[in-house]
Amino acid sequence: MRFMSLIRINEDNVPEGGPSPELMEEMGKLIEEMTKAGVMLDTGGLRPTSEGTRLRWNHGELTVTDGPFTETKEFIGGYAIVQAKSKEEAIEWTKRFLKVHGDEWDLTCELRQVEEAEL
Amino acid sequence: MAVSSDDDARRAIEAVWQIESARVIAGVARIVRDLGIAEELAQDALVAALEQWPESGVPDNPGAWLMATAKHRAIDLVRRKERYARKLEELGHRLEVEDPSEQDFAAAEAAADGDIEDDLLRLVFTACHPVLATEARVALALRLLGGLTTAEIARAFLVAEATVAQRIVRAKKTLANAGVPFEVPQGPQRGERLASVLEVIYLIFNEGYSATAGDDMMRPALCEDALRLGRVLAGLMPQEPEVHGLVALLELQASRLAARTGPSGEPVLLVDQDRRHWDRLLIRRGFAALARADALGGPPGPYVLQAAVAACHARAFGADETDWPRIAQLYEALSRQVASPVVELNRAVAVAMAYGPDEGLKLVDELAGEPALRGYHLLPSVRGDLLERLGRHTEAQAEFERAAALTRNERERALLLGRAERAAEAAFGGLMVIILVRAARVRGEYGDMAANNKTEILRMHGLALDFFSAGVHAVRNDQWDAPTPDTAWSVRDLVNHLVVEQLWVPPLVRDGKTIAQVGDAFEGDQLGDDPVGAWDRASEEARAAFREAGALDRIVHLSYADTPGAAYCAQMTTDAAVHGWDLARAIGTDERMPDGLATAALREVKPYASELHKSGLFAPPVPPPPEADDQTKLLCLLGRKP
Numbered sequence: 080m081r082f083m084s085l086i087r088i089n090e091d092n093v094p095e096g097g098p099s100p101e102l103m104e105e106m107g108k109l110i111e112e113m114t115k116a117g118v119m120l121d122t123g124g125l126r127p128t129s130e131g132t133r134l135r136w137n138h139g140e141l142t143v144t145d146g147p148f149t150e151t152k153e154f155i156g157g158y159a160i161v162q163a164k165s166k167e168e169a170i171e172w173t174k175r176f177l178k179v180h181g182d183e184w185d186l187t188c189e190l191r192q193v194e195e196a197e198l
Numbered sequence: 199m200a201v202s203s204d205d206d207a208r209r210a211i212e213a214v215w216q217i218e219s220a221r222v223i224a225g226v227a228r229i230v231r232d233l234g235i236a237e238e239l240a241q242d243a244l245v246a247a248l249e250q251w252p253e254s255g256v257p258d259n260p261g262a263w264l265m266a267t268a269k270h271r272a273i274d275l276v277r278r279k280e281r282y283a284r285k286l287e288e289l290g291h292r293l294e295v296e297d298p299s300e301q302d303f304a305a306a307e308a309a310a311d312g313d314i315e316d317d318l319l320r321l322v323f324t325a326c327h328p329v330l331a332t333e334a335r336v337a338l339a340l341r342l343l344g345g346l347t348t349a350e351i352a353r354a355f356l357v358a359e360a361t362v363a364q365r366i367v368r369a370k371k372t373l374a375n376a377g378v379p380f381e382v383p384q385g386p387q388r389g390e391r392l393a394s395v396l397e398v399i400y401l402i403f404n405e406g407y408s409a410t411a412g413d414d415m416m417r418p419a420l421c422e423d424a425l426r427l428g429r430v431l432a433g434l435m436p437q438e439p440e441v442h443g444l445v446a447l448l449e450l451q452a453s454r455l456a457a458r459t460g461p462s463g464e465p466v467l468l469v470d471q472d473r474r475h476w477d478r479l480l481i482r483r484g485f486a487a488l489a490r491a492d493a494l495g496g497p498p499g500p501y502v503l504q505a506a507v508a509a510c511h512a513r514a515f516g517a518d519e520t521d522w523p524r525i526a527q528l529y530e531a532l533s534r535q536v537a538s539p540v541v542e543l544n545r546a547v548a549v550a551m552a553y554g555p556d557e558g559l560k561l562v563d564e565l566a567g568e569p570a571l572r573g574y575h576l577l578p579s580v581r582g583d584l585l586e587r588l589g590r591h592t593e594a595q596a597e598f599e600r601a602a603a604l605t606r607n608e609r610e611r612a613l614l615l616g617r618a619e620r621a622a623e624a625a626f627g628g629l630m631v632i633i634l635v636r637a638a639r640v641r642g643e644y645g646d647m648a649a650n651n652k653t654e655i656l657r658m659h660g661l662a663l664d665f666f667s668a669g670v671h672a673v674r675n676d677q678w679d680a681p682t683p684d685t686a687w688s689v690r691d692l693v694n695h696l697v698v699e700q701l702w703v704p705p706l707v708r709d710g711k712t713i714a715q716v717g718d719a720f721e722g723d724q725l726g727d728d729p730v731g732a733w734d735r736a737s738e739e740a741r742a743a744f745r746e747a748g749a750l751d752r753i754v755h756l757s758y759a760d761t762p763g764a765a766y767c768a769q770m771t772t773d774a775a776v777h778g779w780d781l782a783r784a785i786g787t788d789e790r791m792p793d794g795l796a797t798a799a800l801r802e803v804k805p806y807a808s809e810l811h812k813s814g815l816f817a818p819p820v821p822p823p824p825e826a827d828d829q830t831k832l833l834c835l836l837g838r839k840p
Contacts, residue, residue: 080422115433116217117426121479160479162422164345167213178258195456 081162081193082169088156092185105179118172122159207252215244218261219345222268224317229272231380233324234370237342243268319382319434326395329376334369335398337362344423354420355405396444396501399427403448421452442491443502449484450508453477464609469517481512503532522552539568547580555587575604579614586621589718595621624721652750652764659744659767661792662774663737666696669781670733682784683838689784690725696777697724697732703740707763712755772799776836796829807835
């Protein structure tokens with residue numbers, strides 16, 4: 080089974096200066112480990128919402144809004160798509176991802192199973 | 199609730215175990231040099247975790263905890279062995295082997311901090327050692343490397359759990375008895391040993407991809423297990439192009455999983471698959487793995503070549519956009535390396551796609567006597583497909599039936615039988631006639647109408663043609679593509695079917711020809727731009743042929759039996775009557791058959807109606823409502839729902 084982890088961050092809680100080089104190093108190691116375990120299928124970090132654009136379809140009316148989106152403090156900072164034997168396994172890997180961050184971080188991973196054809 | 203949180207904790211620990219078990223077993227095996235003992239010690243560590251973690255909480259680094267616990271026990275064991283050996287010595291005994299315990303102990307100390315990736319690789323090569331039978335290698339790999347339980351392996355391979363357990367125990371014993379070292383092979387052995395590892399992973403994948411027996415086309419969990427093992431191996435041996443080739447092949451094949459079966463679980467051939475359902479992420483990963491293999495250089499090995507074929511399919515949005523010449527070329531390169539008739543068969547398919555079915559058929563026919571392909575259902579299946587495309591329907595039908603008898607997969611058997619029936623249908627324009635004749639032959643009798651006097655048979659035949667004719671002339675321009683009741687046919691298909699049936703009559707009845715002599719003359723669309731005219735001409739010819747002097751007394755050579763002309767005429771009457779109702783129902787005109795026709799047709803078909811259903815080509819009879827008239831009874835008997 081396949082899961083997508085949406086990494087959600089509240090912009091008020093991002094530590095000064097963003098991710099440290101140490102964090103990036105540890106993160107790189109974990110991603111390598113997960114890739115070598117055959118678990119990590121795809122992952123990426125997302126550029127700031129100030130560079131993003133929202134397109135909305137509202138009952139026939141199309142609107143396009145450029146970021147930043149001031150009405151929401153929380154944004155999706157990245158994603159990971161993993162293949163796991165069970166939801167518990169996906170949870171375990173997600174815990175490891177979170178623990179790589181130091182105590183100064185406050186972030187949420189929302190784990191969602193990817194719909195796959197019933198075989 | 200306490201129970202559920204205990205349960206949660208247990209499941210969380212099992213998830214950690216799923217992730218860590220192979221590494222722990224590998225780490226311990228390096229110390230104790232025995233897979234059986236290594237697995238037991240690792241299991242002991244798991245038991246310790248199950249006891250302690252619910253109380254103490256899961257440690258920060260659960261993998262390291264499990265590893266340390268298991269290794270601790272391993273070193274303990276080696277030390278005990280060593281002390282035991284010393285005791286024996288003190289008692290004046292000597293071990294047969296020169297002080298092995300001392301060596302073991304030293305190795306254990308040195309090994310305790312070894313590189314875990316090296317250990318894992320050792321585990322891979324040992325579990326997949328060629329000294330083991332294939333099924334033992336597969337079971338051991340899934341158990342030790344994939345972290346599957348014995349029960350899970352048993353379920354996946356549809357065998358008893360005890361069988362798998364025994365297989366694993368024996369495999370460990372075989373490894374110990376053969377003195378297989380816990381090492382990554384080097385030198386000339388290495389290539390052969392690696393091939394054995396890749397084979398195990400590929401077999402696991404294939405077992406999931408196309409289950410060799412039973413109802414399910416696939417057991418996708420096994421595909422995921424194999425993919426994972428392959429990716430792990432690629433991480434451990436990044437310099438081996440064939441490992442990346444295997445991973446590429448598996449990623450690309452797995453990308454088609456969702457498109458490989460239809461709504462009722464039937465297999466869908468690659469060329470017919472809806473490619474929008476192919477998994478783009480896996481395709482991208484497959485391409486990336488293939489690119490890694492290519493970047494390592496050297497002549498491509500068998501897995502890289504097969505992956506390159508799979509990549510040709512993945513790149514194309516349809517069968518017609520596929521680079522078939524390149525695929526044929528890749529298979530040629532592959533067959534130079536592995537010289538397998540199965541590869542040749544695949545090459546034949548690609549050649550047929552690239553250069554025409556007759557070119558492919560030449561290659562297939564060369565394989566006909568190949569002993570390795572005896573009993574292999576894909577040989578007749580491919581041959582049937584090529585013959586079908588060459589318009590040689592009768593031969594195609596026989597090949598599909600042969601293939602159906604050979605396959606072990608129920609879904610595939612149904613698919614092949616369906617193709618045989620369609621080939622038969624294409625071969626004999628008068629499908630109904632053939633089935634009726636076959637049924638009559640089985641029962642040793644003909645229908646009742648044929649026993650009537652000839653004037654009456656011809657009168658009914660005329661009424662039936664008129665009834666269908668009325669329908670054909672009433673079809674509106676926008677109705678030709680409308681559906682017909684209870685079949686996949688459109689109105690146009692139905693009319694074409696009847697036209698073809700009429701076209702057969704003159705050569706069979708007037709000229710005394712056999713089915714084979716007529717061959718494919720009436721193959722495909724006979725309606726052209728003027729369906730009504732086509733029907734009028736064909737039906738008038740048929741009508742006239744049956745009315746020639748002596749026609750009803752003549753023997754007609756149908757493929758399954760020689761049949762009196764009168765019986766053939768009676769069957770064609772029933773056929774036109776029932777299809778006339780199909781047509782009327784489809785286009786919304788008067789469904790009433792002319793007076794007396796339904797009664798005569800019912801009497802005709804009743805003696806062999808049950809055979810029709812058994813043939814599989816007719817829907818089962820529908821129970822008629824009480825006090826139904828003859829027309830309703832006739833339609834219900836033939837599976838219609840009036």
